[in-house]
Amino acid sequence: ETGVTQTPRHLVMGMTNKKSLKCEQHLGHNAMYWYKQSAKKPLELMFVYSLEERVENNSVPSRFSPECPNSSHLFLHLHTLQPEDSALYLCASSRDRAETQYFGPGTRLLVL
Amino acid sequence: KQEVTQIPAALSVPEGENLVLNCSFTDSAIYNLQWFRQDPGKGLTSLLLIQSSQREQTSGRLNASLDKSSGRSTLYIAASQPGDSATYLCAPGTGTASKLTFGTGTRLQVTL
Numbered sequence: 001e002t003g004v005t006q007t008p009r010h011l012v013m014g015m016t017n018k019k020s021l022k023c024e025q026h027l028g029h030n031a032m033y034w035y036k037q038s039a040k041k042p043l044e045l046m047f048v049y050s051l052e053e054r055v056e057n058n059s060v061p062s063r064f065s066p067e068c069p070n071s072s073h074l075f076l077h078l079h080t081l082q083p084e085d086s087a088l089y090l091c092a093s094s095r096d097r098a099e100t101q102y103f104g105p106g107t108r109l110l111v112l
Numbered sequence: 113k114q115e116v117t118q119i120p121a122a123l124s125v126p127e128g129e130n131l132v133l134n135c136s137f138t139d140s141a142i143y144n145l146q147w148f149r150q151d152p153g154k155g156l157t158s159l160l161l162i163q164s165s166q167r168e169q170t171s172g173r174l175n176a177s178l179d180k181s182s183g184r185s186t187l188y189i190a191a192s193q194p195g196d197s198a199t200y201l202c203a204p205g206t207g208t209a210s211k212l213t214f215g216t217g218t219r220l221q222v223t224l
Binding site: 002004006034039042043044045048056058089091092094098099100101102103105106108 | 159217
């Protein structure tokens with residue numbers, strides 16, 4: 001256990017659905033991250049939040065919408081996704097932006 | 113744009129061997145570099161973090177070195193065990209948000 005939890009662990013959704021992924025960290029960290037891991041491709045950074053402010057948006061399509069209501073919680077809101085968005089979505093946190101990142105177990109998403 | 117290459121892509125060794133995993137990156141202006149392991153279908157576990165001012169870090173049987181100017185890092189695993197079987201990922205951090213860029217990893221299998 002790394003102190004970072006993600007729910008749900010698995011999600012199947014249709015292209016017209018709206019769903020949200022949740023990440024929670026119990027480490028007192030100030031920075032939180034969303035990553036996408038597709039089959040056969042390197043992990044890609046999607047968003048970075050530091051002290052609840054978005055500091056990085058890595059050219060992610062608008063159908064992915066992050067939300068960080070406080071330093072312990074991070075959400076990824078999903079709407080009108082495409083089948084190619086099927087992937088493992090990983091959340092991470094770190095004490096500050098230049099420090100060790102601790103990852104959650106991920107949400108495996110399948111878009112039909 | 114940072115690009116990360118990890119060699120070899122896959123490696124199978126008998127238990128007890130010492131081994132070296134290689135990582136190279138194109139942009140040497142990094143804050144730090146992290147090594148992670150990932151078990152199948154799981155999140156990432158941080159192994160070592162090397163700051164850009166450091167040459168190496170050690171944790172138990174693991175030793176990571178960093179040659180920032182040449183854009184290289186190596187992860188040395190001593191006396192390998194079957195429990196070391198996993199994919200090992202190298203991720204240099206750049207930019208003010210300490211953006212991690214990942215390679216595709218080295219898939220290690222340690223056999224009895």
